[in-house]
Amino acid sequence: MKRLVCLLAALAVAPLAWCGEVQVAVASNFTAPMQRIATEFARDTGHKAVLAFGATGTFYAQVSNGAPFELLLAADEETPARLEREHLAAPGTRFTYAIGKLVLWSARAGFVDAEGRVLASGNFRHLAIANPKTAPYGAAAVATLQRLGLFDTVQPRLVQGENIAQAHQFVATGNAELGFVALSQVYRDGKLTAGSGWIVPPRLHAPIRQDAVVLAKGQANPAAKALAAYLKSDKARAIIASFGYD
Structure with missing residues (x-):
């Protein structure tokens, strides 16, 4: 059959x-x-x-x-x-x-504001990203931080996942208060599935x-x-x- x-x-x-x-x-x-x-x-x-x-x-x-x-x-x-x-x-x-689209995301509701100002506030201990050498979303995260003039400031707080799935896991489990992940990991049908996030403007990193x-x-x-x-x-x-x- x-x-x-x-x-x-x-x-x-x-x-x-x-x-x-x-x-x-x-x-x-x-x-x-x-x-x-x-x-x-x-x-x-x-x-x-x-x-x-x-x-x-x-x-x-x-x-x-x-x-x-x-x-x-x-x-x-x-x-x-x-x-x-x-x-x-x-x-x-x-x-x-x-x-793809990059998003600064936290599993906590209200933690990430609509303009991503939390990055400059320093009100976090850990910021998760994917390995920028092997994961394009990680490279986009680094480029975003550099364009914002914040890379040197937040570098000591970075926790690096092998790939974007691991970076997302760090944030989802609370091991990092926030992180740069793929929008597709936290988004369905027009809205975030949980937590809070700032969709990074495309001008801040290469497409x-x-x-x-x-x-x-x-x-x-x-x-x-x-x-x-x-x-x-x-x-x-x-x-x-x-x-x-x-």
Whole structure:
């Protein structure tokens, strides 16, 4: 029965294509939307997306060392382009799937004001960020602090997560009073899910343009190509927008 469902779903895209699996490396900030997209993708196509979440820089190192990923959803545009140049990605498959937003967030209601002045007040002990060397959201956080002229002041209070998921965990558990996280981690359908936050104006850091690319190991896998195409569908775009991405 499953084989029949797979065939019927696939006929709309590629005749005689069968259901398969695709190994997907996903930037941590995109965890929640990608989990939802993967569910809809399986329902609509019969293909299964096997997801791994982490820092984009870490995924680059793993792919360079032969990791079996077939599709990369990065938190930046530089990493997929670099993989293309190094012949580790299928040419012509790179595209922007989301533009991320940075938010200064606290799990405590009312702690972060609407203009982010809490940063200058010094009324906190710890400020969480992701590793700026491997996580684009961490780099955007550092750029924001530098543009505000506050980096040197708050540097002793910084606690650094390996990726944006760990930075969010520091704040969510109260180990840091506030932190720079991805808006998608604390936002659903037009509002914060908890706590208080200041959405960082885009002028304070470089655009967080997030690109996807089919990797070399996935260029012969119909499921990898199907998922890349699905990410451009109206259904996937609606899910992405609901988490606060442009």
